[in-house]
Amino acid sequence: MARDIKINTLPAPTWTWLRVNDVNIKLAESFTAADISVENAAGVTVSENDADLESGIRAVETGMGSEMAAFVDGLGLKVKRIEAAEGTKAESFVSFKAGFTDGQASLYEVYAGKNSELKIFIDNYSTDESEGSGLSDIRFRLEEGSKVTLIQVFRQNSSFDFYDNIGADLGKRAELRIVHIVSGTRNLYLGATGDQKGDKSYFGIDTGYIRKASEKLDINYVARQRGKQTESSLKAGGVLRDTSYKCFRATIDFINGCTESKGDEREEVLLMDPDVVNKTIPLILCAEDDVEGTHGASIGRLDEDIIFYFKSRGMTEDQIMELMAASKLINVINLIDDENLRASVRESLEIEAD
C-alpha cells in the first residue's frame, strides 16, 4: 500500500501551469529503521529514544510540510536524540553513517542547550545497489546563544529515491548552519524550514549538487524570520547534465515585527546539456519595512571564454565539464571546518583534493 503525500509546498502559490506549487509523492505505509553508526564527540550525548511528544519539538514546522511531518510521526520509529548541554562547546563533529536500503528511515531530534556549540555530520548512502526509497527527518530546538552546524551528504545509488525533511526552532542568538552535498541518489527531495523566533538568530543553508542522467532534485527551503535582527541565507549552486531536473524553491518570510532583519537567497546553475530542466522560484514575502531582503539567480551554460582557457591548457570539453561539476561540490565541501572530515567527504565522493 502506498500513501499519497503532498510535500515541498510553496508558502505563496503561483500559477498552476508552472507546476512548482508543490510535489505529490507516494510513500510506502511503513518504514523500518536505517542502519546508523555513530562516532560521537566529547560533551555530546547521543541516545535512542521514543519521539519526544512533550517538549514541542515534534510541532516544529518542517520544510516538507505538515503531511510529511505527520507521516513520519506516525511511523512509530525510534529517534536518535543528540543533545549538547548548556555551555558545551563540542570541538569535533558527531558523525553518523546512515546506510539505507529500500523502506528505511532515520529520525533525529537535536537539542542544543543555551550557549552550546554542536557540529553534526550525516553521511547518507546506500547499503546495496537495490532500487528503493528512504527518508530522513531532523527536528531541531536551538536554545539561546547555541550554534549548530549540520553537514549532510547524499550519495545513495542511482536507483534510490530519498526524502530529507528538516525543521528548526531557533531561540535568541541561536545559529543553525546547514550544508547539503548532493552527488548521488536518483530522485532527491530536500525540505528545510528555520523558524527564527529568537532575536538575532541566524539560519543558513548552502547546497551544492551535481545532477546527471535523469536524476531529479526538488528543494524547498523556508526562513521564517520573526525575531528582531535575524539573518538568513539560502544558497544553492550546482550543475545539471544529461536530462536531469532541478526545482529550487527558497522563501524568505519577513514577518511583521522582525525589524532590522536581513535575508538573502542566491542560486548559480550551470546547464551543461540541452535536455535539462531547471526551475527556480526565489520568494521574498515581506510584512515589515525595516528589513533588507535580496535575491539573485544566475542560470546558464559555462562561459565560452572559460572553456577556451581550459582547452588552451590541454583539457577536453568533457574534462572541463567534470571539473566545473566537481567545483560546485568543492565549494560546499570547503565550508566544513574540519580538515579530516573534508578529506573523508572528498574521498567518498571521489573528488580529488585541490
Place this chain on the structure above:
Amino acid sequence: MKEKAHVEDINRSLYDFRNVDTDVYKVESGLTEEIVRQISKEKNDPEWMLEHRLKSLEIFNNMKMSEWGPPIDGLHMDNIVTYIKPKDNKMSADWDEVPEEIKSTFEKLGIPQAERESLAGVGAQYDSELVYHNVREEVAAQGVIYTDLESAMHGERGDMIREHFMKLITPNDHKFAALHGAVWSGGSFVYVPPGVKVEIPLQSYFRLNAPGAGQFEHTLIIVDEGADLHFIEGCSAPKYNVANLHAGAVELYVGKNAKLRYSTIENWSKNMYNLNTKRATVEEGGKMEWVSGSFGSHVSYLYPMTILKGDSSKVEFTGITFAGNGQNLDTGMKVVHSGKNTSSSINTKSLSKDGGISTFRSAVVVGKDAKGAKSVVDCSSLMLDNISRSDTIPAMDIRCDEVDIGHEAKIGRISDEAVFYLMSRGIPEEEAKTMIVSGFADNVSKELPLEYAVEMNNLIRLEMVGSIG
C-alpha cells in the same frame, strides 16, 4: 524607534467625479445566456461571434477560480451589470457630437486637449461603448487603421479580425478571459501597414462611470512587418461603495522587424476589481515594449505576457505598482522565449503604504529550442511603513542549456542615509522622501511621453505628500 513622516491618502477628486445615469440602456445584472444573447443582438454580432460568446459563457460557468492571488470575495457576478450605454449612443469623430455630460467628463480628464496637442488618434470609451474615435488625416493617409473593433469586425477587415480575435488570449486561459469572451464590448482595432512609422502615439481612454458595472473592452493591435507604433492606454472611474469590474483584453501582434510600445497608466478607483489580460506575440526581429503604471483598483490581477516567437525577437518591460490603503495589487509579467537568440529585459518597481499589499509575480519560460535566449529581471520593492505588505513571487522555467538568465530582487525601506543626505542639504523630510520615491519610479516615468510622466509623478506626489504628524 526610527521616526517616520505621516502621509495622507491620495486626493482623487480629479478623477472621482461622477455622472448620474438617467437615460441609459442596460442589461440586468448577473450573467446568463439570455444576457449574453442580448448583448450580442445589441451589437449586431455576426453568427461566429455569437457562437464564440456562448462557448465562452459555457467555459466560464465550468471553470474554477485560481487558487493563488488576492481574494475576490467581494466580487459577485450577480450584482455586476455587464452592459450599459447612453440610450442614443452613437460613436463620433467629432467631440461636439458627443453628449455634453460625457464630453465634459473627457474634458476634465484632459483627453481632447491631449489629442489636439500630442496624439495621432484617440478612442474614448464610456461604460460599455466607444463614444468618440478619431485619427489624424495624415496618419490615416499612411494606411493606418484606428477604429472601434466592432466597426472593423463588420467592415473590410472583418476576416482579419476573425483570424486574430481571442486567438492569443483564449477563453480557456482563465475564468475572466472566458467572461470577457462572453460579454466583451467596445475597444479598438489598430492596424499599421508594413514599413509605416506612426510618429506620435495613438491613445485609448476608458472611463467607467456607472456603479456596479463592468467594462470588458477588447483591444486588438496588429503592427505589420517593419512598422512602428506607440499606443497609450489610460483609465479611471469614480469611487463607489459597490464593486465595479474591469475584465478587458489586449491582444498585440508584432510583425517581423516591427516595434510596438504599449504604455498604460492605470488609475481605476479603489472599488474596482481589475482582472485584465494582456498578451503579445513577437515575430522575427520584432520588439515589444511595455510601460506600465498601476496606481488604482481595489484588487488587481495584471500580468502582461509576451511570447517571443520569432528568432531575435525582444521584449522590454518597465513597470511600477503603488499599493495604498485598501488595495491588493498583484501585478507582474510573463515572457516565453520560443525562438532563437531572443532577449527579455524586465525592470519593475513596487511601493506599498498605509496597509496596501503589493505582489510582484513573474514567469520567465525558456523553451527547448530557444538557444541563445537572454533574460534579465530586476525587481525592487519599497515598503513605506510596517503595516503594508510586499511579496515577490518570481519563477524561472528553463529547458535549454545555451541561455543566459539573470534575476535580481531587493526589498527594503527608504534609506535613512539618503533621507539624511537630502535633509542636510536643506530639504524638509517629507519632500526628501517624496523625491526619493519619485526617483525610485524614474524607470517608468522616463519611458513615457512627457504629459503622462507628469501625470504619473503627480499621482506619486499625491500619494506621498501630506501633513507631518
